[in-house]
Amino acid sequence: MPEPLRIPADAWRDHLAHDPDAFAGLFAAAGPDGAPEVRAVLVGDAVRIVATPAVDGVVPSVVDLLPAADWDEREATDLYGVRFAGHEPHRALVHHPDDRALWATPVEGRDVHRVPVGPIHAGIIESGHFLFHVVGERVLHVDARLFHKHRGLERAAEGRSPDAALRVLSRACAGCAVTNAVAFCAAVEDAEGRAPDEAVRRYRTLLIELERIWNHLNDVAQICAGVGLTPGTMAFAELKERAQRVCAALTGHRFMFDAVTLAGAPADPGEAARRDAAAEVTDIAAEAAATARQLLFDTSLRDRTTGPGVVDAPTARSLGVVGPAARAAGLAADSRTAATHLWYPEFAPALPPTPHGDVSARLEARWVELNQSAAIAMALLGEPIGPGAVHAADEGDGHGVGIAESPRGRTVCTVELAAGAVRRVHLRTGSYANWPAVALAATRAILPDFPLVNKSFELCYACVDR
Amino acid sequence: MYVLLTNLARMRRRIGLTRQPPASCAIRHVDAGSCNGCEHELIAAGGPRYDLARYGFAITASPRHADVLLVTGPITTRMLEPLRRAYASMPEPRLVAALGDCPLGGGVTAHPHEVAGPLDAVLPVDIRIPGCPPSPDRIAEALREGLAGLPRERRPW
Numbered sequence: 001m002p003e004p005l006r007i008p009a010d011a012w013r014d015h016l017a018h019d020p021d022a023f024a025g026l027f028a029a030a031g032p033d034g035a036p037e038v039r040a041v042l043v044g045d046a047v048r049i050v051a052t053p054a055v056d057g058v059v060p061s062v063v064d065l066l067p068a069a070d071w072d073e074r075e076a077t078d079l080y081g082v083r084f085a086g087h088e089p090h091r092a093l094v095h096h097p098d099d100r101a102l103w104a105t106p107v108e109g110r111d112v113h114r115v116p117v118g119p120i121h122a123g124i125i126e127s128g129h130f131l132f133h134v135v136g137e138r139v140l141h142v143d144a145r146l147f148h149k150h151r152g153l154e155r156a157a158e159g160r161s162p163d164a165a166l167r168v169l170s171r172a173c174a175g176c177a178v179t180n181a182v183a184f185c186a187a188v189e190d191a192e193g194r195a196p197d198e199a200v201r202r203y204r205t206l207l208i209e210l211e212r213i214w215n216h217l218n219d220v221a222q223i224c225a226g227v228g229l230t231p232g233t234m235a236f237a238e239l240k241e242r243a244q245r246v247c248a249a250l251t252g253h254r255f256m257f258d259a260v261t262l263a264g265a266p267a268d269p270g271e272a273a274r275r276d277a278a279a280e281v282t283d284i285a286a287e288a289a290a291t292a293r294q295l296l297f298d299t300s301l302r303d304r305t306t307g308p309g310v311v312d313a314p315t316a317r318s319l320g321v322v323g324p325a326a327r328a329a330g331l332a333a334d335s336r337t338a339a340t341h342l343w344y345p346e347f348a349p350a351l352p353p354t355p356h357g358d359v360s361a362r363l364e365a366r367w368v369e370l371n372q373s374a375a376i377a378m379a380l381l382g383e384p385i386g387p388g389a390v391h392a393a394d395e396g397d398g399h400g401v402g403i404a405e406s407p408r409g410r411t412v413c414t415v416e417l418a419a420g421a422v423r424r425v426h427l428r429t430g431s432y433a434n435w436p437a438v439a440l441a442a443t444r445a446i447l448p449d450f451p452l453v454n455k456s457f458e459l460c461y462a463c464v465d466r
Numbered sequence: 467m468y469v470l471l472t473n474l475a476r477m478r479r480r481i482g483l484t485r486q487p488p489a490s491c492a493i494r495h496v497d498a499g500s501c502n503g504c505e506h507e508l509i510a511a512g513g514p515r516y517d518l519a520r521y522g523f524a525i526t527a528s529p530r531h532a533d534v535l536l537v538t539g540p541i542t543t544r545m546l547e548p549l550r551r552a553y554a555s556m557p558e559p560r561l562v563a564a565l566g567d568c569p570l571g572g573g574v575t576a577h578p579h580e581v582a583g584p585l586d587a588v589l590p591v592d593i594r595i596p597g598c599p600p601s602p603d604r605i606a607e608a609l610r611e612g613l614a615g616l617p618r619e620r621r622p623w
Contacts, residue, residue, distance in 0.1 A: 096544055119548050120496055122527035124509050127497040127545055148544045149499040152577025171574040174503030174599070218506070231470050237513040238477060244510075255503055257598065294470045462502045 004049035012052040017065045024412045025428035026072045028080035047401045054082045061087035068320025094147045104143040107133035119148045126461035137446040142439040149465035162188045165422040173463030174255045178211040179406035181260035183413035186402025191417045199388025203265035205343040206380040209373040214243035215407035216366040219458040226452035227304040265388035278381040285374035305360040309441040309453035312357045321437045323409020323430045328361035335410040359456040406430045431459035489522035494532035499539030503599035504566040511602035529555040533622035540568040541583030563593035
């Protein structure tokens with residue numbers, strides 16, 4: 001990929017407002033002369049990076065034009081000291097000041113009170129803090145204060161070789177381990193002008209779809225847990241366990257850690273292993289469908305899931321919502337349609353039957369996508385899936401973007417290589433794109449429905465916090 | 467729903483888990499910056515396939531009645547204070563277990579400014595459960611071995 005198109009600060013807002021391609025995140029980086037700049041990723045027929053310098057540390061904010069840039073700008077301020085003119089008041093996102101006025105939205109009025117929850121939660125849940133502003137049970141606003149798990153992984157990866165950086169970033173998140181690794185590898189390969197051969201594309205696609213299968217099974221289990229329907233939780237937990245055993249049989253690891261490498265794809269596991277895996281995936285998909293039919297007749301599940309947590313199509317579009325949450329709102333958006341570095345022949349996004357954008361639609365989206373992913377996995381397991389290599393072209397430095405569809409949506413990894421090392425890496429996962437929508441969806445719910453609304457997105461904290 | 471419950475009961479009989487004489491141990495889990503892998507495996511350990519409850523282990527919602535504080539992650543600076551508060555809220559005698567390679571000092575390569583770990587540097591660690599992440603059956607086994615290896619007056623029963 002060529003150098004980013006560098007735009008003067010006074011033309012930055014105009015450029016992003018009128019660019020026909022979709023905004024896919026922005027971040028701060030050191031420009032060619034070492035001075036700070038802000039880079040945005042735009043996704044259309046091609047993927048581009050545009051950049052503007054931070055003049056005296058300030059860049060014009062685009063948050064009024066592109067609400068999806070809200071968290072990106074706040075993160076760039078907290079971690080890189082870049083300020084955004086017009087993004088006022090700046091509320092801390094990654095940093096955790098004691099003074100509530102510095103990070104939370106003031107919500108005033110008769111009978112308004114606040115309910116703080118977390119960062120430690122009641123069950124086995126990732127750490128994160130939520131401040132609910134409520135009247136009675138009705139939620140008026142939610143301030144999500146995440147980044148309790150911030151490990152500085154991007155900065156820890158920088159300065160290392162691409163292989164070493166991959167090892168750092170591959171521990172960002174267990175739920176998206178494969179997707180994040182594929183997005184990073186694709187970004188490095190884009191920067192180096194290299195292309196994976198068909199065997200590598202097939203291997204990586206298989207692993208991404210297996211990851212989606214176990215995640216979606218887990219998400220359905222969690223939604224059942226959100227309404228207290230233990231038989232549903234346990235049935236889908238058992239199916240998730242079986243799916244993870246398929247992952248372990250094929251890659252030697254239940255979360256497929258370190259299975260995706262820059263080198264390519266390992267040797268084919270053999271016809272017998274592929275046949276066993278395909279049979280088990282078929283059986284899991286069939287049993288998930290049969291169990292889903294059982295759940296369909298459970299009135300308590302239907303009562304609780306129909307209605308709450310609506311994110312409609314215009315909101316989803318404006319907030320840049322991705323993945324099953326976008327498709328549950330009726331947007332036929334799926335980065336797999338354009339994933340030429342992977343293997344998705346004749347792919348079409350699968351929408352749930354009633355895409356109303358509520359908890360029920362997001363539950364249905366998982367069921368539809370489970371079948372789709374199982375079909376893709378079975379097709380891939382029908383033929384040898386390795387060995388494969390990534391062909392060298394010019395081994396150069398430069399910029400690259402890698403995109404992969406995680407179980408939670410489009411994950412965008414941007415890499416800058418200099419002298420064979422990673423100069424800057426930015427990982428914007430599907431969870432990162434969707435968290436603001438969770439907070440918004442919860443504002444129309446009652447407080448006791450928040451866990452359910454939250455679980456219907458089932459976003460990671462780990463790869464958002466990094 | 468009837469079919470669903472019957473299937474679950476059948477699965478439990480088929481895998482033939484051994485049952486243990488009753489004991490009890492309350493565990494409070496705290497995520498101090500994990501990748502969520504240890505959480506997935508801990509949830510699985512409590513699920514139908516591994517059934518942590520058959521050994522008397524229960525995951526509690528509060529540190530106030532917990533016997534064991536089970537910590538995951540490399541101890542991020544932002545989780546240090548909540549972790550210390552959870553430990554301070556526990557009644558004596560109390561135990562601390564490190565779940566996964568991260569709290570043991572291996573695991574993720576974090577930026578040094580963002581972590582206060584390993585767990586040893588923050589709290590006294592009694593039980594170590596290595597793995598990235600440890601498998602659900604290994605979690606149950608390591609908890610039982612770890613508790614059995616403690617002097618009698620430090621055990622929760």
